[in-house]
Amino acid sequence: MNPTEHALKITVATGAVSTWKSDALIVGVYEGGEAQAALSLCGEELAQEVQQRLQEKWIKGGLGESILFRTPANSGLQMPRIVLLGLGKKESLTNESFRALGGHIHALCNKSNIATCHVLLSLDTYQASKKQSAKRPAKQRPIAVLESLAEGAWLSSYRFEHFKSKENKEGKEPKEPKEEHPFKQLVLGLSGEETAQEKKRLLSVEQLTRGVAFARNLGNQPPNLLNPETLAQQARQLAERLPAIKTTIYAERMLVRKGMNGILAVGGGSRTPPCLITLEYRHGGDRPLLAVVGKGITFDSGGLNIKSGEGMAEMKYDMCGAAAVFGFVQAVAEMELPINLVGVVPAAENMPSATAQRPGDIIKTAKGLFVEVLNTDAEGRLILADALHHASSFKPAAIIDLATLTGACVVALGSQASGLMGNNPPLLRQLEKAGERSGDRLWQLPMFPEYQEQIKSTVADIKNVGGKGAGTITAACFLSRFVEENQAWAHIDIAGTAYDTGSSQPHMPKGAVGVGVRLLYHFVQKNWL
Ligand code: BES
Ligand code: MN
Numbered sequence: 028m029n030p031t032e033h034a035l036k037i038t039v040a041t042g043a044v045s046t047w048k049s050d051a052l053i054v055g056v057y058e059g060g061e062a063q064a065a066l067s068l069c070g071e072e073l074a075q076e077v078q079q080r081l082q083e084k085w086i087k088g089g090l091g092e093s094i095l096f097r098t099p100a101n102s103g104l105q106m107p108r109i110v111l112l113g114l115g116k117k118e119s120l121t122n123e124s125f126r127a128l129g130g131h132i133h134a135l136c137n138k139s140n141i142a143t144c145h146v147l148l149s150l151d152t153y154q155a156s157k158k159q160s161a162k163r164p165a166k167q168r169p170i171a172v173l174e175s176l177a178e179g180a181w182l183s184s185y186r187f188e189h190f191k192s193k194e195n196k197e198g199k200e201p202k203e204p205k206e207e208h209p210f211k212q213l214v215l216g217l218s219g220e221e222t223a224q225e226k227k228r229l230l231s232v233e234q235l236t237r238g239v240a241f242a243r244n245l246g247n248q249p250p251n252l253l254n255p256e257t258l259a260q261q262a263r264q265l266a267e268r269l270p271a272i273k274t275t276i277y278a279e280r281m282l283v284r285k286g287m288n289g290i291l292a293v294g295g296g297s298r299t300p301p302c303l304i305t306l307e308y309r310h311g312g313d314r315p316l317l318a319v320v321g322k323g324i325t326f327d328s329g330g331l332n333i334k335s336g337e338g339m340a341e342m343k344y345d346m347c348g349a350a351a352v353f354g355f356v357q358a359v360a361e362m363e364l365p366i367n368l369v370g371v372v373p374a375a376e377n378m379p380s381a382t383a384q385r386p387g388d389i390i391k392t393a394k395g396l397f398v399e400v401l402n403t404d405a406e407g408r409l410i411l412a413d414a415l416h417h418a419s420s421f422k423p424a425a426i427i428d429l430a431t432l433t434g435a436c437v438v439a440l441g442s443q444a445s446g447l448m449g450n451n452p453p454l455l456r457q458l459e460k461a462g463e464r465s466g467d468r469l470w471q472l473p474m475f476p477e478y479q480e481q482i483k484s485t486v487a488d489i490k491n492v493g494g495k496g497a498g499t500i501t502a503a504c505f506l507s508r509f510v511e512e513n514q515a516w517a518h519i520d521i522a523g524t525a526y527d528t529g530s531s532q533p534h535m536p537k538g539a540v541g542v543g544v545r546l547l548y549h550f551v552q553k554n555w556l
């Protein structure tokens with residue numbers, strides 16, 4: 028599986044609108060039929076034409092609505108078609124609406140056979156969306172919404188069609204030999220006042236969304252092809268492609284030597300042995316180190332506590348935490364961000380067999396804590412126990428783990444937010460903000476000390492299940508035992524957000540979403556640079 032090449036190119040344009048050349052110009056209109064102030068930059072002819080169409084109510088301006096018409100002859104513009112794009116209500120514009128708009132532009136251009144287009148959004152849009160970013164300096168706002176727009180367009184261009192034979196690919200219309208995805212280039216109109224740094228950041232959305240696409244590709248890979256070994260191979264290939272990344276793989280022998288019996292026990296039932304993958308990227312001098320840990324269960328059958336048929340079908344996605352780590356590390360390395368980062372991925376396949384662990388087993392983890400395994404389906408916490416302990420050994424300033432850990436989290440939050448827990452309130456607050464900014468939203472659950480009672484074992488230090496109530500929290504309580512108390516740590520349960528079984532959002536396809544990559548990117552952008 029090769030790194031995703033974006034079919035879509037995104038560039039920026041400054042200077043007079045009359046010098047822009049492409050197939051179409053996209054101009055925004057608000058709900059209620061008000062054109063954006065930027066329209067005045069497009070000349071009298073077009074402004075009049077647009078105003079007339081608005082008066083005649085050709086378009087209402089709801090989010091994602093659009094009309095397309097021929098550019099008036101005497102307008103002096105070199106873009107033969109005009110698209111009026113509905114932005115929705117002026118007051119309710121958010122970064123997420125701009126992501127959706129990016130998606131709508133992508134769909135619209137493909138449908139209308141537009142290969143390249145210019146988008147002109149004016150400052151009133153940025154001011155209208157200031158609610159979201161009121162504290163940010165005024166100058167950053169325009170870039171933030173264009174960033175989101177580009178993100179949405181790119182994320183919408185993602186397709187997972189590696190396993191579709193030619194005649195079954197989406198968009199194929201057998202009788203017409205037209206191109207499947209004609210849309211090739213989106214040009215973002217800038218005011219010209221942007222700094223070089225702002226422009227660079229805007230264009231780094233390309234690397235970011237490539238990271239998301241990489242995470243999606245890994246997540247969508249079927250479990251007969253993606254197993255702990257092939258996941259480790261992905262890490263090796265990543266390090267080969269990007270020499271700034273150093274990878275270390277602990278194979279079974281090394282896991283034994285390190286006493287990583289959590290990973291060994293979970294992987295013991297599979298024909299493919301488990302491993303521990305470490306990705307190191309050090310480009311930040313003596314700056315603090317960030318550790319990200321991702322659950323890498325390439326398939327979760329439940330083990331001897333086997334899952335029901337319906338519950339099992341989606342369990343190829345049980346490595347989406349790992350996928351987020353891979354995607355994030357790739358994005359950071361491609362952007363050459365000046366940070367120090369280590370990614371840790373415990374990889375195993377949870378299968379029932381004669382060599383699988385049993386309910387009742389007691390295992391000694393790498394940290395030395397004894398765990399009574401009462402349910403082999405609560406396997407994520409067992410591999411993460413050793414991985415968190417390993418991550419601690421790098422002495423990071425913070426550890427963030429992402430895991431499709433509990434069905435209880437799906438019950439609590441559905442697919443609208445990932446569960447957030449941890450031991451360090453400032454870190455959790457920073458993550459919540461990054462969640463808001465990135466669209467990978469988080470919602471915090473409490474970790475009152477009393478919850479720890481639920482994982483006390485009668486025969487070992489702790490047990491791997493916490494009883495009926497608060498399943499997401501007791502899983503986090505379990506993990507908390509494997510980081511030192513003074514080690515800043517956050518746990519993100521992505522069981523409900525990692526994959527989508529039917530989305531209406533154009534930038535959120537069915538299957539793996541790539542959740543976590545954008546979250547971590549915005550988190551380091553804001554707090555780590
Ligand atoms: N991978 C599952 C959690 C999961 C469930 C992810 C649904 C995505 C969608 C995890 O390994 C698991 O099986 N958890 C058990 C824990 C229980 C046995 C304590 C669960 O949630 O049922
Ligand atoms: Mn499980």
Ligand code: ZN
Nearest residue numbers: 324327345407
């Ligand atoms: Zn699992």
